[in-house]
Amino acid sequence: MNNEPLLHPAEIARIREGIAATVLGAPAGLADSLEHDAHGYLRLVDASRVGAEEASRLLREAVQGARAAGHSWDMVGRVLGVSRQAAQQRFAGKAAAAxxxxxxxxxxxxxxxxxxxxxxxxxxxxxxxxxxxxxxxxxxxxxxxxxxxxxxxxxxxxxxxxxxxxxxxxxxxxxxxxxxxxxxxxxxxxxxxxxxxxx
Incomplete structure (x- = not known):
């Protein structure tokens, strides 16, 4: 794998905007409530927590998908910006129960x-x-x-x-x-x- 990024900046921006829009838009009336209701911010924290947990789960499954497609832990670690050992320690042990x-x-x-x-x-x-x-x-x-x-x-x-x-x-x-x-x-x-x- 060369050092070129796998995603272009515009693609990264679309992913970030999509996640933010989903977190704000999925709970009914959340975005509008932030203008006048302090409780809305607690709902935003909860929605963001669910989004973060789901993003973490998707990352675990994406890593296992890359492994199932034949990519090494070294290659996965490079994409994640960590060592082979760090990628394997973080993701290998959680695969069986997922x-x-x-x-x-x-x-x-x-x-x-x-x-x-x-x-x-x-x-x-x-x-x-x-x-x-x-x-x-x-x-x-x-x-x-x-x-x-x-x-x-x-x-x-x-x-x-x-x-x-x-x-x-x-x-x-x-x-x-x-x-x-x-x-x-x-x-x-x-x-x-x-x-x-x-x-």
């Missing part, structure tokens, strides 16, 4: 589960397609793995970038089922094969 997973059903008739691993950002959808053809559907995921559960029919899976809100709504109308809250930058969906043909 991914969503549906709780397993207990009992003798419980569906079977298995973990698809190791996976990368470039082969995970191929692995899910193969598993889906065999009747396995996605129930959880994290860095380098997907957890699938057995069923009696084939499934199809897809992933969509977070930013496409209207597309997410349309997909759900078409029978796609969201799996978990997403693993930045992707949201994952599944549906039984054939359901889309009926929609």
């Amino acid at each position: 991914g969503p997973s549906a709780p397993p059903v207990e009992g003798p008739d419980a569906p079977k589960r298995r973990k698809l691993a190791p996976l990368s950002a470039f082969d995970e959808m191929t692995a899910l397609a193969e598993a889906g053809q065999g009747g396995w559907h996605l129930v959880g995921y994290g860095p380098f793995f997907h957890e699938v559960e057995a069923s009696n029919h084939p499934w199809e899976h897809c992933r969509v970038p977070f930013a496409y809100g209207a597309r997410h709504r349309r997909m759900e109308l078409e029978g796609w089922i969201p799996v978990g809250a997403g693993w930045f930058p992707w949201r994952y969906y599944k549906r039984p094969v054939g359901l889309g043909d009926q929609a």
Whole structure:
């Protein structure tokens, strides 16, 4: 990697403005309340806290995504402006607990589960397609793995970038089922094969 910045100043400014606009705009009436209500500033602190926590979570998932795409801890550290060791210490230990997973059903008739691993950002959808053809559907995921559960029919899976809100709504109308809250930058969906043909 050369020393050129990955983002241009205008892109950085858009990200910063977008975060500020979301923090001010998501809570109903927050921006207007700051003109006349001291309590609004406490709501602003709370909204900013949520924004900071979400930005921290997205950064953790983005780092794991870069690792899943084959980038070294040294490369990730360079982008973050820290050493390889500092990047690894900060992000490696938190990866396993970060991914969503549906709780397993207990009992003798419980569906079977298995973990698809190791996976990368470039082969995970191929692995899910193969598993889906065999009747396995996605129930959880994290860095380098997907957890699938057995069923009696084939499934199809897809992933969509977070930013496409209207597309997410349309997909759900078409029978796609969201799996978990997403693993930045992707949201994952599944549906039984054939359901889309009926929609």
